[in-house]
Amino acid sequence: xxxxxxxxxxxxxxxxxxxxxxxxxxxxxxxxxxxxxxxxxxxxxxxxxxxxxxxxxxxxxxxxxxxxxxxxxxxxxxxxxxxxxxxxxxxxxxxxxxxxxxxxxxxxxxxxxxxxxxxxxxxxxxxxxxxxxxxxxxxxxxxxxxxxxxxxxxxxxxxxxxxxxxxxxxxxxxxxxxxxxxxxxxxxxxxxxxxxxxxxxxxxxxxxxxxxxxxxx
Amino acid sequence: xxxxxxxxxxxxxxxxxxxxxxxxxxxxxxxxxxxxxxxxxxxxxxxxxxxxxxxxxxxxxxxxxxxxxxxxxxxxxxxxxxxxxxxxxxxxxxxxxxxxxxxxxxxxxxxxxxxxxxxxxxxxxxxxxxxxxxxxxxxxxxxxxxxxxxxxxxxxxxxxxxxxxxxxxxxxxxxxxxxxxxxxxxxxxxxxxxxxxxxxxxxxxxxxxxxxxxxxxxxxxxxxxxxxxxxxxxxxxxxxxxxxxxxxxxxxxxxxxxxxxxxxxxxxxxxxxxxxxxxxxxxxxxxxxxxxxxxxxxxxxxxxxxxxxxxxxxxxxxxxxxxxxxxxxxxxxxxxxxxxxxxxxxxxxxxxxxxxxxxxxxxxxxxxxxxxxxxxxxxxxxxxxxxxxxxxxxxxxxxxxxxxxxxxxxxxxxxxxxxxxxxxxxxx
Numbered sequence: 001x002x003x004x005x006x007x008x009x010x011x012x013x014x015x016x017x018x019x020x021x022x023x024x025x026x027x028x029x030x031x032x033x034x035x036x037x038x039x040x041x042x043x044x045x046x047x048x049x050x051x052x053x054x055x056x057x058x059x060x061x062x063x064x065x066x067x068x069x070x071x072x073x074x075x076x077x078x079x080x081x082x083x084x085x086x087x088x089x090x091x092x093x094x095x096x097x098x099x100x101x102x103x104x105x106x107x108x109x110x111x112x113x114x115x116x117x118x119x120x121x122x123x124x125x126x127x128x129x130x131x132x133x134x135x136x137x138x139x140x141x142x143x144x145x146x147x148x149x150x151x152x153x154x155x156x157x158x159x160x161x162x163x164x165x166x167x168x169x170x171x172x173x174x175x176x177x178x179x180x181x182x183x184x185x186x187x188x189x190x191x192x193x194x195x196x197x198x199x200x201x202x203x204x205x206x207x208x209x210x211x212x213x214x215x216x217x
Numbered sequence: 218x219x220x221x222x223x224x225x226x227x228x229x230x231x232x233x234x235x236x237x238x239x240x241x242x243x244x245x246x247x248x249x250x251x252x253x254x255x256x257x258x259x260x261x262x263x264x265x266x267x268x269x270x271x272x273x274x275x276x277x278x279x280x281x282x283x284x285x286x287x288x289x290x291x292x293x294x295x296x297x298x299x300x301x302x303x304x305x306x307x308x309x310x311x312x313x314x315x316x317x318x319x320x321x322x323x324x325x326x327x328x329x330x331x332x333x334x335x336x337x338x339x340x341x342x343x344x345x346x347x348x349x350x351x352x353x354x355x356x357x358x359x360x361x362x363x364x365x366x367x368x369x370x371x372x373x374x375x376x377x378x379x380x381x382x383x384x385x386x387x388x389x390x391x392x393x394x395x396x397x398x399x400x401x402x403x404x405x406x407x408x409x410x411x412x413x414x415x416x417x418x419x420x421x422x423x424x425x426x427x428x429x430x431x432x433x434x435x436x437x438x439x440x441x442x443x444x445x446x447x448x449x450x451x452x453x454x455x456x457x458x459x460x461x462x463x464x465x466x467x468x469x470x471x472x473x474x475x476x477x478x479x480x481x482x483x484x485x486x487x488x489x490x491x492x493x494x495x496x497x498x499x500x501x502x503x504x505x506x507x508x509x510x511x512x513x514x515x516x517x518x519x520x521x522x523x524x525x526x527x528x529x530x531x532x533x534x535x536x537x538x539x540x541x542x543x544x545x546x547x548x549x550x551x552x553x554x555x556x557x558x559x560x561x562x563x564x565x566x567x568x569x570x571x572x573x574x575x576x577x578x579x580x581x582x583x584x585x586x587x588x589x590x591x592x593x594x595x596x597x598x599x600x601x602x603x604x605x606x607x608x609x610x611x612x613x614x615x616x617x618x619x620x621x622x623x624x625x626x627x628x629x630x631x632x633x634x635x636x637x638x639x640x641x642x643x644x645x
Contacts, residue, residue: 069327070311070335082312089316171320173363180313180363 004042004052007032011049012097021046047114050101055117057094061087062125076133077187080153083125084179088164088172099165111158122157126150130190139190149190156182308345311335314360321439329437330356343406343510348447355447357431357507359408363441366406397611401489405510412438415445415509421484427472427503448505450497453629463631465502470582470632472504477623478639485520489513489615491622493629513615518544523616524641527572538565547609559603570594571620574636582624583631591621 010032014022022028025046029036043049065071065082074082091098105112111119130149133139139149160182164175309317314335315325326333330349337345337360344361404410412433419430429448437444451459456469473496480487488495488509495508515523522541539561542548548560570590574580627634 068315068325070315070325074311078311081310082315085312085316089319169364176313176316176363180310184307184310 007039007042008049008053008056011046012053012094015100016096050114051117053094053097054101054115055121057090058087058118058121058125061090062121064090076129076136076138077183079129079132080126080187081179081183083129084160084183085176088160088175088179091161091164092172102161102165119154119157123150123154126153133190139187140192140196142196146190152186152189156186308337308340309360309362313363314347317360317363317441321442326358330358333358349444351437356434356437357445357447358437359443359445361406361408361441366403393611394614397614401511401513401615404512407440408438408443409440411510412443414512415443418480418484418488418509418512419506422476422479422506425472425475425479427468428476429499429503429505431505431507445507448497448499448507450499450505452497453493453626456498457629463633466630466632467634468502469498469504470627470630471634471638473623473626473630473632474634474636475638476504476506477619478636481515481619482524482639482641485517486512486514487616487619489619491619491626493626496626511615513612513619515612515616519610519612519616520641523612526568527575528641535561545610545613549608556603560608563601563603567594574624575640578635578637579633580636581633582627583633588624588628591624 011022011028014028014031022031025039026036028046029039032039043052061083065079065086068082071079071082101114102112105114127150130139130146130153134141134146139146160175160178163178164172167175167178169175318324318326318329322329326335326347326349330351333349334347337347339346343365344359347358347360349356349358412435415430415433416435419433422428422430431446431448434444461469477487477491488506488511490508490511495506497505497507499505522544526538526541539548539557542561542564543550547564548557552560570587573587574582
């Protein structure tokens with residue numbers, strides 16, 4: 001009786017060896033010496049396996065980084081950086097398969113279905129990290145916008161994965177640079193910035209009556 | 218901080234335009250005032266180039282430093298700007314440091330050292346330094362920025378057109394020098410090589426008085442990480458701020474002089490980065506050398522003619538001097554008789570200037586006259602069309618940089634040193 005882990009590994013092996021998914025679930029189950037029913041008990045389709053692999057890597061990354069001794073001392077920014085560094089490290093061990101799962105989807109603006117499980121894990125992790133940052137004052141709470149911070153991080157997620165897929169530098173060093181710079185820029189924007197001050201200043205001026213008169217309002 | 222190659226190129230392109238603009242400004246002003254000197258133009262250009270270079274890090278910053286060190290070929294306006302180009306790069310994040318360690322050693326720093334401070338204490342041009350302890354010993358751990366090696370070649374490609382404009386040189390002839398710089402810069406990114414050189418040089422220099430080196434730990438080092446003893450001490454500026462006695466300044470100056478001349482004449486390979494940041498003055502009044510990233514080997518076919526020139530017996534013999542200039546390609550086979558005479562005179566003047574510390578048993582580096590003469594010579598040749606194209610073998614770049622760097626450090630120290638401690642074997 002094969003368990004979920006074995007099915008996943010055999011599937012990855014099959015795809016990488018043959019360059020395509022098995023012809024049918026029946027065919028694949030026969031190779032694994034299990035019944036088709038046993039397969040469906042765990043996964044509804046081959047796509048479901050691919051989705052689960054992405055989701056598992058994301059969950060495993062979050063668990064691993066939270067186990068680090070330094071984790072409680074990290075700022076939100078560092079927690080997010082830590083996520084991406086570990087995530088890329090984990091993806092590396094399955095790189096060929098990961099690239100295969102993404103390449104087979106035509107590039108679209110919307111999230112490919114294979115990432116949907118990973119996305120919800122990532123978003124809930126991001127929300128926790130961002131809320132910690134908002135509570136500690138590291139990040140600025142802005143009306144309407146702070147709820148969208150996590151979406152900005154999801155965009156970074158997509159950008160970093162795409163960058164990594166095309167990265168041909170040694171040990172994917174360039175991807176590390178992309179993470180370092182990209183996440184820092186995102187968090188710089190989440191922090192209090194000159195734009196906030198400018199906005200405050202504008203608000204102050206519009207409240208000031210003399211200014212209003214002069215502007216003819 | 219510009220991040221990608223594209224952004225960096227954009228920065229350089231912008232600088233190119235600005236410089237172009239400065240020339241336009243200069244010439245339109247000159248229409249009305251023919252006496253306008255090039256000083257203002259040089260100042261404008263230097264400011265713009267400096268402004269754009271100071272926003273770069275890695276190799277472009279290094280090139281700025283190289284230019285700032287080669288004071289002999291740059292007008293004064295450039296120098297003042299470039300001397301400001303000290304290291305300033307954003308620190309690496311804690312998670313990236315941890316990743317770099319995990320990649321090199323399979324475990325995070327806190328599993329390797331007893332303590333490890335994730336916040337770096339100092340930045341270097343291609344890395345940053347962290348404090349750590351292990352078995353009661355305080356250690357300095359240098360971590361390299363990711364992707365530095367990759368960006369060097371592309372950075373140099375972008376710096377090139379600026380350098381040609383700046384120095385008014387021809388691209389093809391400058392190629393060989395840029396190649397030399399690139400080679401050294403790439404060597405600097407190889408931390409494994411640096412650990413090997415550091416151990417080799419600190420062993421070889423152990424006999425020198427008042428010069429100390431940290432112990433290096435190859436088992437705690439990798440291609441991106443160097444672990445060495447933490448050296449207590451002050452940088453040159455801090456040291457001078459404590460108002461040290463002349464005797465102490467001479468002692469440190471002598472240690473510097475011996476360190477460099479021992480290497481040049483005994484090891485025939487030299488620590489070619491006499492940047493103040495690479496030295497510390499320890500509490501027990503010794504000179505600590507903390508960076509061996511840049512080593513320049515002096516091959517025999519350069520060493521003998523070059524240092525042979527320093528000694529007066531040779532300088533009085535015109536044929537022998539011209540022969541040495543030919544070997545060093547300062548005079549070339551295609552030069553006419555008139556040209557040979559011209560370059561002989563010009564270079565003889567330069568060498569006598571350069572060699573003047575060697576020509577007496579002690580030399581006082583605090584005197585400004587010597588340096589003023591050097592700068593004046595540099596500015597003079599910068600204006601001569603005969604020197605528009607570079608001359609001399611490629612080894613000059615780093616040897617000049619080393620020796621002018623050394624002279625400048627000794628000048629800042631206002632030290633008087635014995636200059637006959639280490640000399641070429643043929644000098645006696």
